[in-house]
Amino acid sequence: MREIINIQNLTKEYKNEVKTLKGINLKIYENEVFVIVGPNGAGKTTLLYIISTILKPTEGSVYVMGYDVTKNPGKIRELLGFAFTEITLFNTTVYKALWAHGRIYGIPKNELRQRILNCLNELDIIDKSDSIIWELSSGQRKRVEICKVIIQRPKIAIFDEPTITVDIDGKHKVWSLIKNLKKYGSTVIIATNDIYEAEYLADRVAILNKGELLAVGSIDELKKPLGSEVLELEVSNPNVISKISHLGRIIVSGNYIRLYSDKLQDIIKEISTLNGIISIRRLNVTLDDVFLVLTGGVKQ
């Protein structure tokens, strides 16, 4: 597997001297969809901006296809396409803005026309091609921003919160176009706080929290330590926690407890007679669970 991004001991401090990224080590490989997941303020956008040479690292090194982000930013920018959280195209018509973007990247005219029409069609905004960008809804503008990278087919395609204002039908269409980029040889890097989006798209996931990388791996690798299922208990009395905390890993949020163990069948029998348990549900483990366990609230 060819290494596309190599990050070592990356730290970023803004002028307020708070460490937004703390000693990140990460490799991203050719042609994978790599998703960075984390809550608001985790540092996802900052990391994408450093990879894209928009921001400089405070410490550490970042190489993109062998080029150093601090020494060769121009080379790196030629390789990248970046769909920002909010639209960054000129305020002209949708078609003209995408046309200008495509021409900058040297896409031949006939081919470009076809790519633009296909993308607008796929994302149901073909009827907006002659509309001025700022007259679109925020979800429609977001679709145009996505098309910018889809038509470009860059070597490295970066999406910051690709579906943040997009409706559920649109999300699936955006995801399909993003996945399709792999066919054209792109390596795709996405930042999101939408766990479902990460599960749907990722070949590998990085979990980022408060500037620290907590885990990196495929979804299956990350879920494995938790088993395939979790018990969700609704309790009427917090005292129940002390009676079940020896049974496995637990996470408490309000009146709900999530319990992880490889002996769920036995545990259900044991706890169903306890006072104070209102309901027991057996659910599939998701990336949400991985995140909850890694970020705390865990008792053994």
Ligand SMILES: Nc1ncnc2c1ncn2[C@@H]1O[C@H](COP(=O)(O)OP(=O)(O)OP(=O)(O)O)[C@@H](O)[C@H]1O
């Ligand atoms: N220009 C800046 N100057 C000072 N602090 C900043 C700047 N940009 C970001 N930060 C801080 O860095 C932290 C990480 O921000 P960042 O936007 O990278 O997080 P994020 O994970 O993308 O969050 P979100 O999901 O909310 O977009 C935040 O605490 C933010 O306040």
